[in-house]
Amino acid sequence: DGGITQSPKYLFRKEGQNVTLSCEQNLNHDAMYWYRQDPGQGLRLIYYSQIVNDFQKGDIAEGYSVSREKKESFPLTVTSAQKNPTAFYLCASSGLGAIIGGNTIYFGEGSWLTVV
Amino acid sequence: GQNIDQPTEMTATEGAIVQINCTYQTSGFNGLFWYQQHAGEAPTFLSYNVLDGLEEKGRFSSFLSRSKGYSYLLLKELQMKDSASYLCAVSRDDKIIFGKGTRLHILP
Numbered sequence A: 001d002g003g004i005t006q007s008p009k010y011l012f013r014k015e016g017q018n019v020t021l022s023c024e025q026n027l028n029h030d031a032m033y034w035y036r037q038d039p040g041q042g043l044r045l046i047y048y049s050q051i052v053n054d055f056q057k058g059d060i061a062e063g064y065s066v067s068r069e070k071k072e073s074f075p076l077t078v079t080s081a082q083k084n085p086t087a088f089y090l091c092a093s094s095g096l097g098a099i100i101g102g103n104t105i106y107f108g109e110g111s112w113l114t115v116v
Numbered sequence B: 001g002q003n004i005d006q007p008t009e010m011t012a013t014e015g016a017i018v019q020i021n022c023t024y025q026t027s028g029f030n031g032l033f034w035y036q037q038h039a040g041e042a043p044t045f046l047s048y049n050v051l052d053g054l055e056e057k058g059r060f061s062s063f064l065s066r067s068k069g070y071s072y073l074l075l076k077e078l079q080m081k082d083s084a085s086y087l088c089a090v091s092r093d094d095k096i097i098f099g100k101g102t103r104l105h106i107l108p
Helices: none
Strands: A004-007 A010-013 A019-025 A031-037 A043-051 A054-057 A064-066 A076-078 A087-094 A111-115 B009-013 B018-024 B029-037 B044-049 B053-057 B060-065 B070-075 B084-092 B095-098 B102-107
Touching: A004 A087, A010 A019, A019 A031, A019 A087, A019 A111, A031 B095, A043 A064, A043 B095, B009 B018, B018 B029, B018 B084, B018 B102, B029 B060, B029 B070, B044 B053, B044 B060, B044 B070, B070 B084
Parallel strands: A010 A111, B009 B102
Antiparallel strands: A004 A019, A019 A076, A031 A043, A031 A087, A043 A054, A064 A076, A087 A111, B018 B070, B029 B044, B029 B084, B053 B060, B060 B070, B084 B095, B084 B102
16 A cells, blocks of 8 residues: 555663664655654754755754655654754655645654653 | 644533634744544544635635734534544645644533
C-alpha cells in the first residue's frame, strides 16, 4: 500500500546525543515536510523540501538538520544543539499541487522523541 | 504559525452544530486546509478551499473568504467521536503552515 512510513515510533535520547528520525514515502510525491508538535499545540514547520537535493528552513529549524538525497526519503536529525527536543514529530508529503492546486498532504504516523 | 489564528478550545453538545473560525494573513495565499487530529495520532484531511464559498462534505462543511482572510469549519449533528483538535492550515508561497489548532470537547 502507498503511504508514508516514519520510524522509530518511540525514541529516547540522552542529552548531548544526535538522533535521526526516518521518513520514507512511496507516493511519488515531490514535496516533503517535517513538523514538530508539542502537547496541546499545533504543528510547527521545521524543514521542507520540494525537490531532491534541495530543502528550506521552516519556522523552527535551529537545532535540526535534514537531507534529501532521494525523492522517497527525507530524514530529520535532531542535534545536541536543540535544547528542548521532547515532542511529537510528524513527516508529511504532497504533490506540488498541494501548494497551488489543493492536493492534500499526507502524514506519517509520527515519532515520539523523549530526552532522558 | 505566521498569523493563523483560531480559538484554543471550544465546547459543544452531542447532536448540536459548532463553527470553528480561522483567520490568516492573505499575502502569498494559495488555499486553506482543515485537518482533524485525535490525541497522539497524525492529522487526517477534512477539506481544502481555494475559491470563495462553502464546500459541503457530509456532516462537515468549510467556508472561505479570500478577501477577508477568513475561513470556518462547520460540524453538524455532533458525535462524541468528533472530540478532537481541528487544525487550520494555509498553503502560502511554497509551503504549508498550520495554526495552533482548536480543541473541541463534546458533551453528552
